[in-house]
Amino acid sequence: MDNEMTLSFIAISENEGLARMVMTSFIASLDPTIDELAEFKTIVSEAVTNAIIHGYEEDGEGIITIRAKRNGQSITMTITDEGRGIPNVEQAMEPLYTSKPERERSGMGFTIMESFSDHLSVWSEPQKGTAITFTKEFLPVQSNFVLGER
Amino acid sequence: MDNEMTLSFIAISENEGLARMVMTSFIASLDPTIDELAEFKTIVSEAVTNAIIHGYEEDGEGIITIRAKRNGQSITMTITDEGRGIPNVEQAMEPLYTSKPERERSGMGFTIMESFSDHLSVWSEPQKGTAITFTKEFLPVQSNFVLGER
């Protein structure tokens, strides 16, 4: 294990930005490209938003925990809430499925998270909570770039 | 309590930067000035460096925990290690005192932390660890001019 951290915060939308920044900072040493970083932050945002909106139904009290490990060029991250849980995970992960159509959710969160990560697994139990684990590989850029030259 | 978070990480020097970024991000909603932010980050750096170098003597294994709360314009933050502890806190806090003169430490860490914070308290017990609690107020700038006018 190269490095490891845990962050817990109140499930309020202001902290979605906090989670994104913390994770950016945690992976900065892997020197990601701007696109890799954007993908990674999107995963974090989608998972944290789900915990706030679906897990805790915006009660403003629940706690979200992010555990992250770096192993070489690979980041594994688990985002946990102790909220309502998901009764049918398979259905929840279908593209366009949302349990809150009235909130104009796109139902694309899981699809986006899957497409931007190299591995994703979901644990959930109704009334216990949800834990989503991602792995993302950051390939080293074949950097032939020297400042001021080509 | 307006907001609250906890961050834990391995006591390695790379994570001093992580701690600084996380705390920067946590106080972003207070819209600090560049000076306020610089002071705040210096407090975080000094406390985390002390935990790494003195608390865990750079064993690369110990865990440092930062708990932070925002209450209006005020941030209270506790930085905890479970390392060697400080036998004589009063002496440790004296300007220029350092237990590691051979490492070319300045002995000014506590003095800097005190001068940049509005309140500081230290709990420590030998072989148990150290917890340093700071409060810093971020005064809203009485901005009575708009840039480009006076």
Place this chain on the structure above:
Amino acid sequence: IGEIQRFLRDDGMVKVSRSIRELSFKIRHATDEFIRVHERQPTLTELAKTLEVTMDELVLASDALRDPASLHEQLFE
């Protein structure tokens, strides 16, 4: 105006949020320029060097560049 800005800057009274906005604009520009010249995405280190800013400043400002442009294209188009 330049005088006032310099005074503010030296005085440290400038809001961080303001300098972040300025930097995020520069990041966008530098990224486009890098892609044009090198035909690939820059990394954070390459951008920090190009813009002569610290990694911390870059990480902070890069959050203003949310939503990869490719996101919508990849998923919805």
